[in-house]
Amino acid sequence: MSIVENIARVRERIASAAGRGGREPKEITLMAVSKTFPVERIREAYAAGLRVFGENRVQEFAEKAGALSDLAETEWHLIGHLQSNKAAKAVELFGWSILWTRPACRETEFRCREVEQNTPDSD
Numbered sequence: 001m002s003i004v005e006n007i008a009r010v011r012e013r014i015a016s017a018a019g020r021g022g023r024e025p026k027e028i029t030l031m032a033v034s035k036t037f038p039v040e041r042i043r044e045a046y047a048a049g050l051r052v053f054g055e056n057r058v059q060e061f062a063e064k065a066g067a068l069s070d071l072a073e074t075e076w077h078l079i080g081h082l083q084s085n086k087a088a089k090a091v092e093l094f095g096w097s098i099l100w101t102r103p104a105c106r107e108t109e110f111r112c113r114e115v116e117q118n119t120p121d122s123d
Contacts, residue, residue, distance in 0.1 A: 056080035
């Protein structure tokens with residue numbers, strides 16, 4: 001199945017679920033998890049209309065970020081667990097678009113805030 005076909009299928013399932021829940025499909029954001037996928041496949045998903053992507057490997061996304069920086073109106077989110085030693089790089093790459101999935105992330109959040117407070121504005 002192609003990326004375009006897969007996205008269409010997922011959007012149909014979202015529309016169906018939204019209808020059952022009394023919601024509009026446009027209220028629901030489809031996030032493509034792009035970890036382990038090469039830049040070319042991410043560009044295919046972008047060309048098919050996706051604009052929100054999730055990565056869970058800071059170092060892997062750091063390698064892809066430059067090659068994808070031209071994709072307009074794209075949101076990048078870090079999903080999953082974040083090791084505290086990668087917090088500075090995560091804030092640099094994702095800003096505060098970090099989705100915490102574990103309750104024990106307070107220390108990492110604290111370190112991210114420290115890094116942000118000690119980083120000069122780029123304006």
